[in-house]
Amino acid sequence: METKGGFYITQIKQLQGRIFERLLIENGIEISGGQGRILFILWKRDCLTVSEISRETSLAKNTVSIIVDGMVKKNILTREINPVNRRQTIISLTEYAKSLREKYEMVSQQMNALFYEGFTPDEQQEFEGYLARILKTLTEIENKEKKCKKTQ
Amino acid sequence: METKGGFYITQIKQLQGRIFERLLIENGIEISGGQGRILFILWKRDCLTVSEISRETSLAKNTVSIIVDGMVKKNILTREINPVNRRQTIISLTEYAKSLREKYEMVSQQMNALFYEGFTPDEQQEFEGYLARILKTLTEIENKEKKCKKTQ
DNA sequence: TTAAAATAGTTCTATATAGAACAATTTAAA
């Protein structure tokens, strides 16, 4: 069977990212895609380590580190060493970041409406169920690979 | 309703990309994700313009231009001006690129198997149907935006 | 209790990605 799920996913990610960023700018929010993903996680639960953010966003650890850099410079996040475990860096939201949340979520909803145009709620739910399954599979594969690497 | 299709898509794209690249390297194929997407299109139909590749991959035109640059340097593609319409650049596969196809597609199949682990053929088909619908919607949105911009 | 292993982050390097501005060419309109 000729399938192209991966190709579709990449294309959708591309388009979606560009459209969402324009929508954000139109609404006066200067937050890029990568930054938005980190905020999305931190708005749910503040004060996470770099590794936790990496896990939740599926971004590589060093990528998170770099994006956080930029966000600290823009006064969106703060960085501090965890005194209890000094290997860890705790990333927290600034007041400014907290103030962005409501507006950002409104734009997210707009984006969502575009994304799921023509979908019934049931279809949406089913589709997201599939996505969640794939995400789980791929996450497990990557974790397994990491373990193998260590054993070598 | 709280949905997060876009977030899932981005995460899956990330993971999938990393896993696929490792798989390619393990199989001795030195082709990156972005390069693979352009090859995927050109293997189906050779000798396309930059704009056509941009349309088929959903990559921005300038992104295609840059990635093609790298691939020309690596003797994967050739670039030549279309004598009939000298604004256009025709991108073609080299013999080397053609020789990579079979192996690349084998790895793609492996990746596919991982991606769809636990999916029945019907589920796969349904899922890809959803993806195709979303891709269509987003493509239309972006094209509309481009038109609006011109009118301004 | 000290040496080895594991964990957490960062830096370095390279590619991917896109917006804005631009140059070259072709097409449409006056």
Next chain:
DNA sequence: TTTAAATTGTTCTATATAGAACTATTTTAA
């Protein structure tokens, strides 16, 4: 036919992204 508009690519700049190698800590084991 000559000028304005549209099309096609590229360059410039900035951010996103990840692998590899590294430093600093903490944990484990001998």
